[in-house]
Amino acid sequence: MESRILKPLLGVYLGLFILFLYGPFIVLTILSFQAGPDGGPQFPIIEWSTYWYRHLFGMTEVTRVAPLRLGEALFRSLTLAFMTMVTATVLGVISAQAFRKRFKGSNVVFYLIVLGMMVPGVLTGLGISLLSTELGITRTWWGTAFVAHVVYTFPFAFLVMLAIFNRFDPSIEEASWSLGVSPIRTFRKITLPFVFPGVLSSMLFAFTLSYDEFPRTLFAGGSDLTLPRTIYATFAVEIHPNIFAFGVLTTLFSFSLLAVFGILMYLSTRRAKKLASQEDI
């Protein structure tokens, strides 16, 4: 077939496509080294400097460019992401566990859960803020925004766990039950170690989605800003390269998170394999 021409052609296309995906980030990284405080967020680079990185940490003299108040926002975002991660993963695991056998109404429940990732954030956010206003509940990032985050991330955890349980052989559990081991102990000792890689993936999904979540938090988050809302606040005013420097730093931070995840994943799959081989003996 024409694959001798088509394959290299598509390969080149994929290269361009990846460039398209990375282009803005490359430009952002370059511009984060713009001279300060007079250099703007555009080309050309007046002079290479780390001014905006020092600006982020308050290590520069006071200028007309107000420093971003990122410390508290970062703390809130990480706490919120952690709370969301734990809740969404627990809900996801127990719900997927229920779905291992067809039960009455399972179809409706399935769509109800998946709805959470299908409804746009603007709508969930608007609805929750309407409801909380009506009920006289003060909107906070750890309350109203938190429940909205779980509504968003729980379906992801649920679907990941559903896929994992589908591949898990139930007869191992049945063997344990028939030997008189209690269901809870069986779950802890047999099921959980096997599905742990899936639990880790659910946690990663929930954490990163919540950490970067914006529309729901904008409506339901109250007056204390999370990280994405702090960034959004700069949209309205003039932007400076400090926001780019911040983007580079958060990306590096995300990669270190990802590395931790990779290591945990490696260790847990190795443990699962070990368990499997032990049972062979």
Added chain:
Amino acid sequence: MTETSTASGAAGTLPRQKTDSTAWLLITPGVIWMTLFLVAPILMILYVSFWTQTTFAINPTPTLESWRDFFTSQTYMNALWTTVRIWLIVLAATLLVGYPAALFIGIFVRSRILSISLLIVCVIPFWTSFLIRVLAWRPMLGREGAINILLQKFGITSAPIDALLFSELSVVIGMTQIYVVFMVGPIAFMLSRIDRNVIEAARDLGAGFGRIFTRIILPLSLPGVVVGAIFVSVMVLGEFATSAALSGRQVNLLGNIIVTQVGSLKWAFASVVGVVLTVIIGIVIAMLLRVVDLKREL
């Protein structure tokens, strides 16, 4: 998996009643959570859309006024039209830009590890904050931006193009870049499941690539296209941040209207827009699901 799997357990013989009640016990927390924090809020939007709006407050006297305002105002009908137009353009753009990339990853890359690595490479930009990724398009597309500099350097244009930033085009470019991966992933997944022997057989029987593509590859990848299209549609229709950052207030989507209306405490009106948006998304998903029966395909 293991040899012990031949042991048959007692669980299989449990009466259905018992397994049903355990299942409901496990599912109850999730169902309660979704009912309280997802279904109730959406019903609340519908309810409030019929409330009476005064200058700074709303009261539950039923009225159709906000609905009438929406459908008689030129501004809001324009926003509705703009939302639908941008959605269609971005959907087409993500498909056109994403499909060839997915085709290469899913069909032409033989090694499984390589194709997974390529997908991971595509996903990595997602670990930069969404809003910062949007913002990064400003120095790309601006008058003195990277694209204009490159275009002039290579002599393609003699003067910088102004229309790149703060226009509908910049919103479309930004959204395409942000959402295209949601199209590439599902399509590449479906393509990688195609049995290579089918393609080989077609080739041996003398079919050219064009014929193989239209008769085998495209139909088999359709479920992936539909899943990708649902992801992209839901996200684009609910967008407001990209248009706020890149259009310079030139592009007003329904999402932007909700944000501004809530900002000026016009809750009833924001709710009307919310209901309209929900209806549009419902129609779009229903239409897409008619193309392919996903339950059967997955």
